[in-house]
Amino acid sequence: MxxxxxxxxxxxxxxxxxxxxxQAAMLEAKIDVSSQTMTVRYGLEVYxxxxxxARPGYFTPRGTYRPQRTARMWYSKKYHMSPMPYSxxxxxxxxxxxxxxxxxxxxxxSHGCVRLHTANAAAFYSMVREVGFGNTRIVVTN
Numbered sequence: 001m002x003x004x005x006x007x008x009x010x011x012x013x014x015x016x017x018x019x020x021x022x023q024a025a026m027l028e029a030k031i032d033v034s035s036q037t038m039t040v041r042y043g044l045e046v047y048x049x050x051x052x053x054a055r056p057g058y059f060t061p062r063g064t065y066r067p068q069r070t071a072r073m074w075y076s077k078k079y080h081m082s083p084m085p086y087s088x089x090x091x092x093x094x095x096x097x098x099x100x101x102x103x104x105x106x107x108x109x110s111h112g113c114v115r116l117h118t119a120n121a122a123a124f125y126s127m128v129r130e131v132g133f134g135n136t137r138i139v140v141t142n
Contacts, residue, residue, distance in 0.1 A: 027127050027136040029096065031114050033060060034142050036106050038096070038116060042127050049120045052099070052109040060112050062140045065090040067133040070125060079111055085118050086125035090138045097121055114140070 028041045033053050040047040053060040067088050074084040078093065085098040098118030101109065105117065116124075128136050 025131045025135060027131045029124065029136075029138045031060075031096075031138070031140045032142075033062070033108075033140065036108070038114065040124060040127070042131075047120070047123070049116050050105045052101070052104050052107060052115045054110055054112045055108040058110065058112045060110070060114065060140060061091045061094055062142065063091070065138045065140070067128055067136050067138065068092075070128060072125070084113070086121035088125055088128050088138075096124060096138070 025043060026041075030039045030041075031037075031051060031053065032039070036051055036053065038049045038051045040049070067090055069089045071087045071089075072085070074087040074095070074097070076082040076084055083100070084095060087095040087097040089095040094112055094114075096114040096116065098121030099105070099110075099115035100118070101115070102117055105115070109115070
C-alpha cells in the first residue's frame with residue numbers, strides 16, 4: 001500500500017508539476033471592494049480582514065489573478081517612495097500590502113492597491129510564500 005501511495009505521489013508530481021501535499025494547500029483571497037474586506041481561505045482556516053482599495057479618481061483592478069512577485073518591503077517609485085510592507089503583487093504594479101494608515105481601513109483610500117493592517121499583510125505574505133504562486137488565487141470583485 002505504501003508503495004502504491006509513493007508511486008501515485010510521484011506520478012502526480014510528474015503530471016502536474018506539484019506534489020499532492022502542495023495541491024491540498026490552496027490559498028484564496030477574495031477582496032470585496034463594496035464592503036472593503038478581504039476574506040482569506042487557507043486550508044480549513046478562514047480570515048476576514050478590513051482593507052482599503054482605490055479612492056475616487058483611482059482604480060483597483062477587478063478579476064482573478066495569481067501572485068506575480070512578492071517583496072518583504074517595497075517602496076513605491078510612483079507615489080513618493082511610500083512604504084509597502086509585505087507586498088504581494090498581483091497585476092503589474094498593483095499589490096496587496098500593509099499600511100501604517102490603519103485609520104483609513106474600511107473605506108477607499110489607496111491609489112489602487114489593496115491595503116491592510118501590516119500584521120495581516122505579513123500573515124498573507126507568509127501564506128503565499130508557503131503555498132506558492134501557483135496555489136494562490138486572488139479574486140477582486142465589486
